[in-house]
Amino acid sequence: MGVEGRRVTGPIETEVLTPDLCIIGAGAAGLSVAATAVWLLGGSVVLVNKEPMGEVSLKSGCVPSQVLIAAAKRMHEARAARAFSSESTDDDPAVDLPRLRQHAMDVLATLAPMNATARYTAMGVEVIRAEARFLDASTVLAGKKTIKARRFVLATGSRPVVPDLPGLENVACLTDESLFDLADRPDHLVVVGGSASGAELAQAYRRLGVPVTLIEAGARILRHEDPEQAAVIERALRREGVCLKTSAAIERIEPQPTGGLVVHLDGGSTIAGSHLLAATGRRTRTEGLGLEMAGIETDWSGILVNRGFRTTNPLVYAIGSCASGPVAHSVQYEAGLVIRNALFRMPGWLGRTPVPRVVRTDPELAAIGLTETEARAKYRSIRILRWPLSAIDRAQIEGATAGHVKAILTRRGRVLGCSITAPHAGELIMPWALAMVRQLPVSDLARLVYPYPTFSEASKGAAMEFRKRSAPNPWLKRLIGLVRRWG
Numbered sequence: 465m466g467v468e469g470r471r472v473t474g475p476i477e478t479e480v481l482t483p484d485l486c487i488i489g490a491g492a493a494g495l496s497v498a499a500t501a502v503w504l505l506g507g508s509v510v511l512v513n514k515e516p517m518g519e520v521s522l523k524s525g526c527v528p529s530q531v532l533i534a535a536a537k538r539m540h541e542a543r544a545a546r547a548f549s550s551e552s553t554d555d556d557p558a559v560d561l562p563r564l565r566q567h568a569m570d571v572l573a574t575l576a577p578m579n580a581t582a583r584y585t586a587m588g589v590e591v592i593r594a595e596a597r598f599l600d601a602s603t604v605l606a607g608k609k610t611i612k613a614r615r616f617v618l619a620t621g622s623r624p625v626v627p628d629l630p631g632l633e634n635v636a637c638l639t640d641e642s643l644f645d646l647a648d649r650p651d652h653l654v655v656v657g658g659s660a661s662g663a664e665l666a667q668a669y670r671r672l673g674v675p676v677t678l679i680e681a682g683a684r685i686l687r688h689e690d691p692e693q694a695a696v697i698e699r700a701l702r703r704e705g706v707c708l709k710t711s712a713a714i715e716r717i718e719p720q721p722t723g724g725l726v727v728h729l730d731g732g733s734t735i736a737g738s739h740l741l742a743a744t745g746r747r748t749r750t751e752g753l754g755l756e757m758a759g760i761e762t763d764w765s766g767i768l769v770n771r772g773f774r775t776t777n778p779l780v781y782a783i784g785s786c787a788s789g790p791v792a793h794s795v796q797y798e799a800g801l802v803i804r805n806a807l808f809r810m811p812g813w814l815g816r817t818p819v820p821r822v823v824r825t826d827p828e829l830a831a832i833g834l835t836e837t838e839a840r841a842k843y844r845s846i847r848i849l850r851w852p853l854s855a856i857d858r859a860q861i862e863g864a865t866a867g868h869v870k871a872i873l874t875r876r877g878r879v880l881g882c883s884i885t886a887p888h889a890g891e892l893i894m895p896w897a898l899a900m901v902r903q904l905p906v907s908d909l910a911r912l913v914y915p916y917p918t919f920s921e922a923s924k925g926a927a928m929e930f931r932k933r934s935a936p937n938p939w940l941k942r943l944i945g946l947v948r949r950w951g
């Protein structure tokens with residue numbers, strides 16, 4: 465049934481809609497919920513978004529940074545190709561930032577129709593462009609419409625946090641949302657924060673020809689990832705010329721009269737830069753939503769939800785980067801779980817199906833399931849299998865030998881987790897994901913025939929290690945002895 469069929473007139477000038485589901489926010493998460501819900505319900509879905517959908521909403525997601533990373537990779541490869549050029553030139557290919565910005569806009573324009581109002585309206589979703597605000601526990605006001613839905617889903621996203629550092633208010637601070645605001649190439653970019661965003665963007669800008677210093681407060685970059693794999697990325701960044709400062713506490717930031725800034729670290733050292741980029745995390749966008757009117761509680765990490773994404777108001781769910789808790793790394797998967805819980809009362813929660821995550825550096829770092837530390841905390845005894853890319857012909861052919869596969873298994877060979885540093889690690893992780901979901905023994909991965917020469921052979925190498933390091937099978941030994949006797 466469509467929303468139209470349930471429409472009644474409200475007391476004043478507002479029209480009252482009574483859909484099954486009202487989604488607030490049309491970013492990646494909200495759109496995934498809307499598309500799945502309308503397909504299941506055949507209508508009765510309202511989507512409220514305060515900005516125009518399509519290009520505008522795409523700008524706040526990961527697409528712009530991925531475009532920058534992809535372009536930077538091309539420039540890096542162009543530089544590397546000079547090794548085979550007959551002309552000797554020291555000229556560094558210079559990035560033209562306005563042209564790169566135009567390219568990003570073109571990519572967003574190509575993707576926009578998939579996210580546009582017209583597409584969702586055609587699917588049967590009632591799209592309202594307005595800022596949504598709760599009036600009470602079961603009523604939302606969106607422009608001139610009052611929405612009394614059976615269930616609500618909040619998907620209002622997050623925005624970058626600019627850290628509270630003395631002196632920062634006196635300098636211009638870039639974030640992942642203002643990446644393309646620069647007209648000229650920075651003389652020296654200082655990136656603050658060495659998690660996924662910081663590592664990806666530091667490498668990308670370096671590849672665009674910008675001197676880069678990356679400052680991380682923690683002892684290492686990519687603190688959420690396996691330390692061995694994070695070290696591979698750290699070495700790659702250093703090799704490409706990113707100046708890495710870990711365990712670095714910023715004391716203050718001082719603007720320079722000629723433009724630019726100086727970062728003063730505890731201990732007295734300084735870093736002079738022309739621009740500063742904050743990659744220090746994101747915070748939920750909840751202002752103006754009237755959450756207090758609906759009894760929806762939040763903390764520093766976002767809108768509080770239980771394992772099934774339900775907020776402290778039983779009629780309201782929250783998904784995507786506005787919700788508290790671990791980042792799911794797949795809003796499509798989260799969307800399916802929210803719909804199960806919200807509309808069908810079928811329990812579903814994160815953690816049942818392992819979700820891969822990927823840091824888009826080069827090499828990429830992909831991981832799924834438990835890390836070694838998590839596995840050791842949970843199991844008495846585990847097995848660790850590793851296989852280096854340097855042992856793979858494809859890696860030698862491509863000159864991309866930094867990285868390895870690291871798999872974590874139970875003693876009996878069940879896969880608990882895997883991390884890979886390699887080109888396209890995000891694709892290479894998938895056999896391990898399948899093994900985890902289907903509870904396949906690692907010997908099944910070892911038995912597969914992998915095309916030669918490919919990076920995927922590193923997974924076979926790691927999987928084969930399980931057998932190699934096990935005590936030899938006594939039956940096999942007897943069989944070999946028998947065959948020997950036959951000559």
Ligand SMILES: Cc1cc2nc3c(=O)[nH]c(=O)nc-3n(C[C@H](O)[C@H](O)[C@H](O)COP(=O)(O)OP(=O)(O)OC[C@H]3O[C@@H](n4cnc5c(N)ncnc54)[C@H](O)[C@@H]3O)c2cc1C
Nearest residue numbers: 489490491492493513514521525526596620621640784785
């Ligand atoms: C630099 C960067 C790189 C990333 N790279 C990756 C990656 O490689 N892989 C990956 O899986 N994830 C990546 N992520 C994470 C991913 O982008 C987010 O998980 C995802 O965009 C979250 O989507 P969302 O729908 O929750 O929020 P958003 O995309 O921010 O959408 C929120 C929407 O809600 C609307 N809204 C807000 N308030 C209201 C209101 N009151 N009323 C109505 N509408 C409202 C906004 O207008 C907006 O359209 C990256 C994130 C960043 C920042």
Ligand SMILES: NC(=O)c1ccc[n+]([C@@H]2O[C@H](COP(=O)([O-])OP(=O)(O)OC[C@H]3O[C@@H](n4cnc5c(N)ncnc54)[C@H](O)[C@@H]3O)[C@@H](O)[C@H]2O)c1
Nearest residue numbers: 657658659660661662679680681743744745791822823824
């Ligand atoms: N490839 C991906 O999937 C991808 C890429 C980018 C971002 N994201 C997502 O976007 C969100 C934000 O990512 P993020 O990397 O910006 O944040 P984050 O919260 O993951 O990490 C912030 C980092 O900044 C450091 N930091 C904070 N304040 C600092 C200071 N004053 N000085 C030095 N270091 C400081 C922290 O120690 C931490 O390492 C995350 O949810 C992330 O998963 C995902």
